[in-house]
Amino acid sequence: MIDSGIAHHFPALLVIIPLLASAFCVLVKKGSTAWLISAIAVTISFALASIVLFSTSDGNIFSYHMGGWEPPYGIEYKTDILNSFIIFLVAAMGAIMFPYAKKSVEQEIDTKKQPLFYSVYLLCFAGLLGILSTNDIFNIYVFLEISSLAMYSLIAMGKDRRALTSAYEYLILGTIGATFILIGIGLLYITTGTLNITDIATRINDVEDTRPIEAAFAFLTLGLMLKIAMFPLHIWLTNSYAYSPSFISAFLASTATKVSVYVLIRVLYTIFGYEYCFETMPLGGLIIALGIAGIFIGSITAIYQFNIKRMLAFSSVAQLGYIALGIGIANETGLTASLVHLFNHALAKGCLFLAVGAVMYRINRVRIIEFHGLAKKMPWTCAAFVVGGLSLIGVPFTTGFISKWYFIKALIEEGHFILIAALLISSLLAVIYIWKVVEAAYFKPLNARNKHATEVPLSMLIPMWSLVIANIYFGINTELTLGIAEKASAYLLKGAF
Numbered sequence: 001m002i003d004s005g006i007a008h009h010f011p012a013l014l015v016i017i018p019l020l021a022s023a024f025c026v027l028v029k030k031g032s033t034a035w036l037i038s039a040i041a042v043t044i045s046f047a048l049a050s051i052v053l054f055s056t057s058d059g060n061i062f063s064y065h066m067g068g069w070e071p072p073y074g075i076e077y078k079t080d081i082l083n084s085f086i087i088f089l090v091a092a093m094g095a096i097m098f099p100y101a102k103k104s105v106e107q108e109i110d111t112k113k114q115p116l117f118y119s120v121y122l123l124c125f126a127g128l129l130g131i132l133s134t135n136d137i138f139n140i141y142v143f144l145e146i147s148s149l150a151m152y153s154l155i156a157m158g159k160d161r162r163a164l165t166s167a168y169e170y171l172i173l174g175t176i177g178a179t180f181i182l183i184g185i186g187l188l189y190i191t192t193g194t195l196n197i198t199d200i201a202t203r204i205n206d207v208e209d210t211r212p213i214e215a216a217f218a219f220l221t222l223g224l225m226l227k228i229a230m231f232p233l234h235i236w237l238t239n240s241y242a243y244s245p246s247f248i249s250a251f252l253a254s255t256a257t258k259v260s261v262y263v264l265i266r267v268l269y270t271i272f273g274y275e276y277c278f279e280t281m282p283l284g285g286l287i288i289a290l291g292i293a294g295i296f297i298g299s300i301t302a303i304y305q306f307n308i309k310r311m312l313a314f315s316s317v318a319q320l321g322y323i324a325l326g327i328g329i330a331n332e333t334g335l336t337a338s339l340v341h342l343f344n345h346a347l348a349k350g351c352l353f354l355a356v357g358a359v360m361y362r363i364n365r366v367r368i369i370e371f372h373g374l375a376k377k378m379p380w381t382c383a384a385f386v387v388g389g390l391s392l393i394g395v396p397f398t399t400g401f402i403s404k405w406y407f408i409k410a411l412i413e414e415g416h417f418i419l420i421a422a423l424l425i426s427s428l429l430a431v432i433y434i435w436k437v438v439e440a441a442y443f444k445p446l447n448a449r450n451k452h453a454t455e456v457p458l459s460m461l462i463p464m465w466s467l468v469i470a471n472i473y474f475g476i477n478t479e480l481t482l483g484i485a486e487k488a489s490a491y492l493l494k495g496a497f
Helices: 010-027 031-056 081-108 111-133 137-156 162-192 197-206 211-228 235-243 246-272 274-280 283-303 308-329 332-363 379-393 399-414 417-443 458-476 481-493
Strands: 062-065 076-079
Touching: 010 031, 010 062, 010 076, 010 111, 031 062, 031 081, 031 111, 076 081, 076 111, 081 111, 081 246, 081 332, 081 458, 081 481, 111 137, 111 246, 137 162, 137 235, 137 246, 162 197, 162 211, 162 235, 197 246, 211 246, 235 246, 235 308, 246 274, 246 308, 246 332, 246 481, 274 283, 283 308, 283 417, 308 332, 308 399, 308 417, 332 379, 332 399, 332 458, 332 481, 379 399, 379 417, 379 458, 399 417, 399 458, 399 481
Parallel strands: none
Antiparallel strands: 062 076
């Protein structure tokens, strides 16, 4: 057992440790030293996140008061079963992927810039964990901006000149989304007189019929939809994933949008409450419609991509549509499906982006034509891509199957039988774009330019195959993922926080 006097510091330590490590990375001159400092920081964060998840899974809540100031007057860091689940996901993806970063970053980032790269990465990592840990809505905005500014910089470090355009595009749209969120927070504050999420939730019932609250609801929802990249506000995501450094593409696809989804869920279910969002305000139908549109348009567009990173980026738009669908269904099974898919999609898409990044490391190109016959030269990498693709499709004994099964259960409970057919068709669309890559790698003659290609180092293969194993393991044993998602859904719908 962890001493409770120590454990209550963990929500703050999760943020402080990578922030301090970020400062140390700036002071060193060698990329390898900065990588080692970063590796220690993310490993400690993962260990703390694991303890917090284990401790909150039975209903415990960790609360840390910054400077000893009691909430709602002071800033509170608070972890419950919901945010500890997402904290664990972000920390786990950071720790599992990080060995991969060393070789990938050495190839794609200028030697002099590598310490700065790791410093900015840790800022992004700390910002994401800060969003998840804090129980102060203005602090959420602050950490959202810290992580976003770091992301813009990381994306801009990509070798392709289009990375600069992608980062600028993300900067503009991300700033618009952040402005909407800040306006919504300001309206909540002037109406309720508090920034503490728990306190807002208790006071908002007395003022929910006022115009400022209605405006706050609209601004926050729209701003967060943009941050999530929910269709049709997804334009920033595709280029950001396609042209950023390979390690960053994998990390952002696995974590960044998932954290924004958490904030949306917290705002809708904890601050405004189920009745206001889905009965007083007809938000459910809108989110379902946008989710279905995102699923189909993202999947169809992915089919016509020749750059595999762009293909996977449009696939992410589709998968975010699934998550939105579960939120919009707004019953316990639907919310469970969204939460478990949030976790499962991170595993699948992380695996896929790491595999593509490995190909980039060896042949410096990621177009489908460059994959011709590559399975002969890079069998472990191509096999990892296949497993990640099967999980994305939703084949039994993979994580994706669990998610889609629960989406179907949620739709049956609500009588949306037409939407069930839509989900099945969307899975067939995923088969098409994943098959294009598999066909190129396994059934096409070897591209002459790749005749000297070899498998990537173990430091890249081990993280990739750790995610392969996770995609299969959590597709068979759902005690952790599904069990916690079900508890978190019940917890949210009871309005407890």
